[in-house]
Amino acid sequence: MRFCLRSVLISALLPMLVACGQPSGTSEAGAAPTEWKFAIEEIQGSVQDAYAQKFKALIEQRSGGHVKVTVYPYGTLGTSAQITELAQSGSVQFAMASPGHLGSVIPEVQLFLLHFVFSDDEEVNQEVLAKSRPLQALLNKAYRAKELQYLGAFTEGWMVWTANKAITTPADFDGVKIRTMVSPLLLDLYELYGANPTPMAYSEVYSGLQLHMIDAQVNPVFAIEEMGFYEVQQDMIFAKQLPFIATVVANPAFYDALSETDRALVQSVKSELDDYVFDVQERLNTERLETIRQKKPDMVIIHLSEAQRAAFRKASLPIREKYVELAGDSGRALLKMLLAEIERVSAATAAASRDT
């Protein structure tokens, strides 16, 4: 087994975190630095790790040493669901919360799991995720109702299907046991393609594939490489159906108690990280596809044609109604807003490229 969270989930760490309680803002002059804990859902060397390490460097530098940030990579604190609970309780101050896992807590966030809603242009998606204030305000309302402060969202690259057969039409998914993250909408979504979706923790995917408990999974390229999934799969299928989106959260009581200076510091670092992480994910996804090609030359890499993508798009359309059913009126408003924002930014991008 390449990576097993259970074996490394150090139960000693959790009580330690809980015992530490909640820090407030920056420490007073001369006092020991205040510690901010940041839990991520990926291992060292990942996109989320790059984000958290840069966050740590910038905060520590710009707070003049008053704040020390400790990053907890995946495998030290628990599954995504457990990390979310730690952020809700204030045992960690910051966390990554992927919509693929958060949907059972906040149904609205499953907006970021809908296929063929985002633009084919990743820069458009990043612009919408990073800059759309109305979208952020609506999402934050849903997050605050569940004891989380929404800080932002970013793409980690296209979700890529891996399997032991070519999947080029929805019919190819027939009966395929595909591992999904645990948000309820993902079950309905993959059932629309005729697949047999199997929710599972990230740490269990490698052994699940190796032991043939599952046939397929879906993740960005950098993760397929660093988690070793390519070792136990034969095909990689690029359909540009959805970028992997992560959201960054804080504990609300901690966030509200920050001084204005510290809150502005967090916000400015977050804004700076939007561009930084976009470049990191682009580089990591490109480099690691090359690593996979080199380590496994017989890997079959498939890019779906526009006609093939259109068939998946058509099959996926009923999921939009299902989303509204699951996420209610605020979900309906979010979907409408997201579609409008993507259209607006796409039009602006097209106009800007015509002018240059």
Ligand code: 6CS
């Ligand atoms: O598939 C998953 O569960 C995970 N995938 C990535 C790329 N990040 C975190 C998430 O938990």
